[in-house]
Amino acid sequence: xxxxxxxxxxxxxxxxxxxxxxxxxxxxxxxxxxxxxxxxxxxxxxxxxxxxxxxxxxxxxxxxxxxxxxxxxxxxxxxxxxxxx
Amino acid sequence: xxxxxxxxxxxxxxxxxxxxxxxxxxxxxxxxxxxxxxxxxxxxxxxxxxxxxxxxxxxxxxxxxxxxxxxxxxxxxxxxxxxxxxxxxxxxxxxxxxxxxxxxxxxxxxxxxxxxxxxxxxxxxxxxxxxxxxxxxxxxxxxxxxxxxxxxxxxxxxxxxxxxxxxxxxxxxxxxxxxxxxxxxxxxxxxxxxxxxxxxxxxxxxxxxxxxxxxxxxxxxxxxxxxxxxxxxxxxxxxxxxxxxxxxxxxxxxxxxxxxxxxxxxxxxxxxxxxxxxxxxxxxxxxxxxxxxxxxxxxxxxxxxxxxxxxxxxxxxxxxxxxxxxxxxxxxxxxxxxxxxxxxxxxxxxxxxxxxxxxxxxxxxxxxxxxxxxxxxxxxxxxxxxxxxxxxxxxxxxxxxxxxxxxxxxxxxxxxxxxxxxxxxxxxxxxxxxxxxxxxxxxxxxxxxxxxxxxxxxxxxxxxxxxxxxxxxxxxxxxxxxxxxxxxxxxxxxxxxxxxxxxxxxxxxxxxxxxxxxxxxxxxxxxxxxxxxxxxxxxxxxxxxxxxxxxxxxxxxxxxxxxxxxxxxxxxxxxxxxxxxxxxxxxxxx
Numbered sequence: 109x110x111x112x113x114x115x116x117x118x119x120x121x122x123x124x125x126x127x128x129x130x131x132x133x134x135x136x137x138x139x140x141x142x143x144x145x146x147x148x149x150x151x152x153x154x155x156x157x158x159x160x161x162x163x164x165x166x167x168x169x170x171x172x173x174x175x176x177x178x179x180x181x182x183x184x185x186x187x188x189x190x191x192x193x
Numbered sequence: 194x195x196x197x198x199x200x201x202x203x204x205x206x207x208x209x210x211x212x213x214x215x216x217x218x219x220x221x222x223x224x225x226x227x228x229x230x231x232x233x234x235x236x237x238x239x240x241x242x243x244x245x246x247x248x249x250x251x252x253x254x255x256x257x258x259x260x261x262x263x264x265x266x267x268x269x270x271x272x273x274x275x276x277x278x279x280x281x282x283x284x285x286x287x288x289x290x291x292x293x294x295x296x297x298x299x300x301x302x303x304x305x306x307x308x309x310x311x312x313x314x315x316x317x318x319x320x321x322x323x324x325x326x327x328x329x330x331x332x333x334x335x336x337x338x339x340x341x342x343x344x345x346x347x348x349x350x351x352x353x354x355x356x357x358x359x360x361x362x363x364x365x366x367x368x369x370x371x372x373x374x375x376x377x378x379x380x381x382x383x384x385x386x387x388x389x390x391x392x393x394x395x396x397x398x399x400x401x402x403x404x405x406x407x408x409x410x411x412x413x414x415x416x417x418x419x420x421x422x423x424x425x426x427x428x429x430x431x432x433x434x435x436x437x438x439x440x441x442x443x444x445x446x447x448x449x450x451x452x453x454x455x456x457x458x459x460x461x462x463x464x465x466x467x468x469x470x471x472x473x474x475x476x477x478x479x480x481x482x483x484x485x486x487x488x489x490x491x492x493x494x495x496x497x498x499x500x501x502x503x504x505x506x507x508x509x510x511x512x513x514x515x516x517x518x519x520x521x522x523x524x525x526x527x528x529x530x531x532x533x534x535x536x537x538x539x540x541x542x543x544x545x546x547x548x549x550x551x552x553x554x555x556x557x558x559x560x561x562x563x564x565x566x567x568x569x570x571x572x573x574x575x576x577x578x579x580x581x582x583x584x585x586x587x588x589x590x591x592x593x594x595x596x597x598x599x600x601x602x603x604x605x606x607x608x609x610x611x612x613x614x615x616x617x618x619x620x621x622x623x624x625x626x627x628x629x630x631x632x633x634x635x636x637x638x639x640x641x642x643x644x645x646x647x648x649x650x651x652x653x654x655x656x657x658x659x660x661x662x663x664x665x666x667x668x669x670x671x672x673x674x675x676x677x678x679x680x681x682x683x684x685x686x687x688x689x690x691x692x693x694x695x696x697x698x699x700x701x702x703x704x705x706x707x708x709x710x711x712x713x714x715x716x717x718x719x720x721x722x723x724x725x726x727x728x729x730x731x732x733x734x735x736x737x738x739x740x741x742x743x744x745x746x747x748x749x750x751x752x753x754x755x756x757x758x759x760x761x762x763x764x765x766x767x768x769x770x771x772x773x774x775x776x777x778x779x780x781x782x783x
Contacts, residue, residue, distance in 0.1 A: 118772050125282055132278050136271045136448075141441050144264075148431070154404040154413030159431040162267035163259075163489040164400060167274045167482045174281045174475035181286075182468060190775040192466045 117188040124180050128173050136166040197341070199596035207377050207600050208354060211370045211607070215358030218366040223640050226363030227294045227462075227619050233368055235469045239476025241368045242460045244375035244604070245612035246273075246451075246477070247484055248324070249331025252378060252605035257580030259492035260499075263422075264433030266492065268440055272447025274478060274485050279452040281474030285461040287688045287771045289470035294462060295616075296455045296680060297624040303687040304695040305764055307629065312702055314624045316679050317455040320672045321613040321620075322654070324456075328610035329658025334578070335602040337521075345659050351607060352655040359611045359651070360644050364463060367611045374604035379483055381601025385585045385594050386487050389494045392588060399490035414493060421500050426539035430496065436726060442737030449743055450673030453680035456616045467774035495580045498587050503573060504537045508556045511535075514586035519559050522547055523576035526558050529565050530572075540569025547574055614654065618646035671713055674735070678705035678742030686750055691768045697754025705746030712738045 139147055140162035147158035155164075185191035194202070233241070251273070259266030291299055297317060301310025329348050336347025358366045383399075390402030394414060403414055411417045418430045428434040451457060460477070461470040503511065508526065518524040525547035526535055533556060543563035550560045582602070585595045622643035627634055634642070679702045686693040686701075713735045716724040726732055733741060759765075 114769075114773060121772075128278075128282060132275065136275050136444065137441060140267060140271055141437060141444065144437075152404075154406065154415050156415070156431050159264055159267075159415075160404070162264060163270055164486055166271050167486055170274050170278050171475065171478050171482055173278050174471075174478055177282055178468070178471045178475055181471060185468065185774055190773045192468065192774050 113188060114190075117184065117190060120184055121181070124177065124184075128177055131169065132173055135161060135169040140166050194592065196592040196595050199593045200599050203593070203596045203600045204603060207373075207604060210373050211354060211358060214370045214373060215362045215366045218362045218369045223623070223636055223643065225365045226640055226643055227615075227623060232465055233463045235464055235473040236476050237372050238368070238460065238464050238469075238473040239478075240375045240480055241371035242457070242473065242477035243480035243484075244371040244378065244608035245460065246457060246481060246609070247375075247378065247605055248609035249328050249334075249602060249606035251484065251488075252382065253331060253334070253578050253581050253602050256488040256491040256495065256584075257577035259489055260496045260580045261577050262433065263428065263430035265435045265440065266489070267433075268435075268443045268447065270485055270489060272444045273451055274482060275444070275448040276451025276457075277474050277478040277481070279448060280457065280461070281471055281478075283685055283688070284452060284458065285470040285474050286467045286774065288458060288684070289461050289464065289467050290771050290774060292462075294459070295619055295624055296458055296684070297620065298628070299687065300680075300683055300698075301624075301628065303764065303767065304683075304698045305761065306695040306699065309683075309695060309699050309702070310624065310628065312699070312706075313680070313683075314620050316675060316706070317620045317624075318617055320454065320676055321456060321616045322650075322657075323672045325610050325613040325617075325650075325654040326657035328606045328613070329654050331606040332603060332610070333658055335582075335599055335606070348655055348658040351603070351610075351658075352651050355607055355611050355614065356648065356651050359614050359647050363643065363647075364615055367608075367615055368463060370611065371608045374608040375480060377604040378601040378608070379480070381597040381604070382484050382487060382581075384597060385588070385590055386491050386494075388590050388594065389498075389584065389588045390490065393494050393497065399494070400486050403490040403493040414497060418493060418497055421497070421504075425500070425504065425537065430493070436732050438732050439726070439729075439734050439737055442733045442740045446677045446737050446739035446743075447673055449677040449681045450739055451676075453676035453684070454672070455620075455676075455680070456612045458680075458684075459616060459619070491581065491584065495584050495587070498584075499575075499580075500537065502587060503535045505534055507534050508558055509533065512587075512589075514583055516557070517586075518579055518583055522549065523579050525549075525561060525574040527561050527563070527565055527572050527574075528554070528556075528558070529570065535573055536570050537573045538569060538571045540571040541566050542571045542574050610654065614647050614650045617650040618643050621646040621650075671710070674709045674713055674739030674742060675706060677739035678709040678746055682743055682746040682750060686747070688768065688771055690754075691765045692754060692759055693750060694754050694757055694760040696757040697750040697752075700753040701746040701750030704749045705742045708745055709739050709742030712742075 139158060144158035144162060147161065148156040150157040152160060255269055258269060288299060293299065293302070297310050297313035300313040301307060329351065332351035333344040333348040336342055336350065337344040358370050386399040387397050390399040391397055393408060394402035394405040395408045396402045396405055406413050407417060415431055422428065422430050461473065464470050464473050515524065527542050529542070530536065543561060543565045545563055548562045550562045552560045554560050582598060585598055622639055626642055627639055682705065683698050683702055686698065712730070716735045724735070
């Protein structure tokens with residue numbers, strides 16, 4: 109395959125990575141640690157929100173992030189014809 | 194049936210299953226032995242990875258740690274799950290495309306250097322041995338408490354079981370056994386949690402239960418817990434007491450360390466395709482998060498139950514589990530004010546770990562020879578490992594649930610031990626003997642040496658389990674810190690930077706490891722008295738210093754690689770080939 113196309117594939121991959129890692133950082137280090145005191149002012153049921161992100165929400169988000177990445181990459185692999193048979 | 198008979202029955206059945214699987218999945222080639230032939234379906238691989246990852250520490254200790262640390266315990270929850278995002282996005286697919294057996298393989302080939310390969314082998318073996326000693330100990334603890342055999346006999350039984358299926362089946366046997374072990378351990382973890390959530394919060398879902406109102410009408414569980422903590426002088430359960438910078442650095446080090454651990458990474462060599470590597474990380478994390486989102490619920494329930502059961506209660510009126518656990522030495526009571534009731538407040542009840550005199554007091558409590566502390570009124574010593582193991586008893590659950598927890602603890606410890614032993618034997622037979630010492634070794638002899646290496650590793654691990662070095666707990670920080678400061682940057686840069694060369698990688702690994710190791714050794718071994726926040730660099734504890742080591746590694750690698758020649762053309766082409774899934778091929782030796 110020509111070089112330009114492969115470079116475009118790699119660039120798109122990198123942009124997905126950056127976007128997903130930003131979310132990864134925000135839910136865990138952002139909501140769960142750096143902003144925990146501010147978010148703890150908000151109550152959802154019996155949970156303080158910051159505490160919930162640190163012990164529950166961040167983990168659920170991690171799972172979703174991986175599956176979103178898998179879906180995005182499967183589509184991208186097909187589009188650029190680098191998918192394994 | 195009583196607890197004892199239930200335990201024998203359930204543990205016996207699970208062991209028979211593991212052995213049957215081992216016989217069925219006997220490995221015939223080195224490829225089957227190292228990476229299960231590269232043909233494990235992603236969902237099963239995810240399950241096996243989860244069992245491999247969740248050790249005796251996750252199963253037995255983690256909920257207990259969180260129970261005593263409250264919010265601060267979040268470092269383990271986020272740290273030990275968030276790493277899988279890094280694995281799935283930044284490592285697994287590319288390493289699968291690379292298509293060899295081990296992390297040292299990657300480091301050695303990508304950096305065209307046997308020196309780099311050797312550093313990687315040493316790190317892999319060190320990290321794995323550290324871990325495996327702890328697992329063997331976990332096996333011993335479970336055996337001694339639930340089967341009432343001697344702790345050493347327990348370890349030897351555990352060694353025989355692991356020996357059988359690791360030596361015979363290699364990665365193939367281990368992977369399929371781990372699938373069974375995952376089912377056992379998650380069932381054993383969830384059942385008591387669901388029961389207790391029903392009892393305390395009235396909902397069968399523990400993840401919701403610990404944010405719900407108490408069944409007895411005392412308001413929200415977490416609010417009530419904060420209230421109790423305030424009354425007894427503990428830090429607020431939902432706020433914790435660690436400085437924010439330390440929480441940040443520890444979480445980061447655990448995440449990056451997870452993504453850099455050789456026994457986790459090797460899992461992604463066992464699937465058939467690059468896209469399978471991506472999704473298996475996702476499956477693994479789903480299975481892991483079942484336990485990891487339940488753990489904080491168990492922690493909160495157990496904390497509430499514990500305080501309610503013991504605080505200001507007469508010793509003579511306590512339930513029988515209290516006495517049973519006193520017998521293990523994990524629980525002790527010193528009646529400092531002589532009122533016959535248990536005062537449980539902040540502070541150490543006495544100096545050091547409990548030392549029993551062998552006599553019992555007039556109420557039946559085991560007497561201690563420790564010097565009592567005078568600066569606080571606390572009278573209760575609780576080892577955090579009790580929380581998960583005694584939880585079903587504290588909540589008065591049926592005998593078979595208690596037996597199930599024993600089988601679950603064993604499954605967690607054995608599955609992790611087996612995975613680690615395999616990394617050790619692969620490092621020796623493949624990386625060291627085949628790649629460095631005797632490249633002409635035949636397939637058959639390599640397989641034989643891998644089996645011998647596993648056998649020797651099991652014996653050494655068992656020895657450490659029976660004679661635990663006092664520093665097992667401390668060296669866990671080492672394992673994660675070193676993985677974070679060495680493997681992670683080297684692999685990431687090897688994939689994402691074509692310009693990274695061997696000079697940069699070696700300089701980065703060495704500075705990262707030396708800095709991290711020196712910091713941990715200084716505070717943990719040389720000068721433990723100084724291990725306090727006011728002496729730490731930027732307020733970062735030894736547990737979190739791997740993060741800084743990683744940053745140093747990245748910086749040094751970058752600078753050195755720019756001052757030295759670019760890597761050869763064929764290496765740049767190798768990096769290019771890693772980036773595109775097509776033509777990943779099978780995992781192969783060459």
